[in-house]
Amino acid sequence: MPYKDPEKERAARRTYRANHREHHNALERASAKRRRALAGPKRIGRPRLPITDEERKDRRKQSSAKQRAEHPTQIKQNHDRWRTKNYELERQRQLTTYSMQHPPKPKTTPEQRRLRRRDLARAAYAANPEHFRQKRKTRSALKRGAVMSDLSASQWNEIKAAYGYRCIYCGEQFPKNTRALHQDHLTALSRGGADTLHNIVPSCKPCNSRKYTNAAPIFVQPLLLTISPPKKRYQKHTESPASPTL
Numbered sequence: 001m002p003y004k005d006p007e008k009e010r011a012a013r014r015t016y017r018a019n020h021r022e023h024h025n026a027l028e029r030a031s032a033k034r035r036r037a038l039a040g041p042k043r044i045g046r047p048r049l050p051i052t053d054e055e056r057k058d059r060r061k062q063s064s065a066k067q068r069a070e071h072p073t074q075i076k077q078n079h080d081r082w083r084t085k086n087y088e089l090e091r092q093r094q095l096t097t098y099s100m101q102h103p104p105k106p107k108t109t110p111e112q113r114r115l116r117r118r119d120l121a122r123a124a125y126a127a128n129p130e131h132f133r134q135k136r137k138t139r140s141a142l143k144r145g146a147v148m149s150d151l152s153a154s155q156w157n158e159i160k161a162a163y164g165y166r167c168i169y170c171g172e173q174f175p176k177n178t179r180a181l182h183q184d185h186l187t188a189l190s191r192g193g194a195d196t197l198h199n200i201v202p203s204c205k206p207c208n209s210r211k212y213t214n215a216a217p218i219f220v221q222p223l224l225l226t227i228s229p230p231k232k233r234y235q236k237h238t239e240s241p242a243s244p245t246l
């Protein structure tokens with residue numbers, strides 16, 4: 001009774017075996033008896049304990065290590081001969097291994113790459129918005145003809161802190177995280193002023209607009225020293241125990 005469907009055939013065999021279990025077992029017993037007869041007389045002595053695959057592997061490893069240690073040149077010669085003879089095969093094997101270890105990356109579409117770039121840019125902006133705001137200001141200052149532009153976001157924070165978050169002209173105080181304080185250039189960019197630490201003071205928007213590009217209405221002492229603290233990686237040297245304490 002040939003079946004086209006192997007599943008059906010298996011099912012039929014199962015049913016047959018279930019219905020003829022006794023007969024099937026008898027056949028199995030007879031075949032086992034035949035196998036034992038063919039295998040010859042039983043082993044004499046201590047029966048060999050079955051070993052696990054791991055143990056078999058270990059034994060093989062030990063024996064080959066022993067061989068290598070005892071016949072190094074012979075092993076090397078054999079190996080070299082095999083390699084020369086099967087150069088192409090070995091090369092193919094190496095290539096296959098490499099391609100398995102380095103599967104081709106799935107291709108991305110330009111749209112996927114665009115979205116990824118967008119997400120990365122958004123994450124970078126969210127991590128440090130002040131840095132990017134300052135970068136925009138730098139570009140704008142250069143566009144407006146500033147002779148130089150090197151104010152950093154952290155410097156601007158320090159300037160605001162140094163003046164107590166107050167407008168330098170009217171004295172109005174703002175909260176620490178304010179964005180209402182503008183960067184007023186003491187010498188306007190259009191008059192050759194630089195967009196740098198010593199030319200920038202905090203000012204509220206009305207005062208900044210009123211001043212426009214003119215000279216400051218009051219005398220202002222700009223910050224003369226660089227107020228940025230030393231960077232972390234330089235602090236190690238200043239804190240070395242060998243340095244004398246003053």
Ligand SMILES: [Zn+2]
Nearest residue numbers: 167170204207
């Ligand atoms: Zn003001």
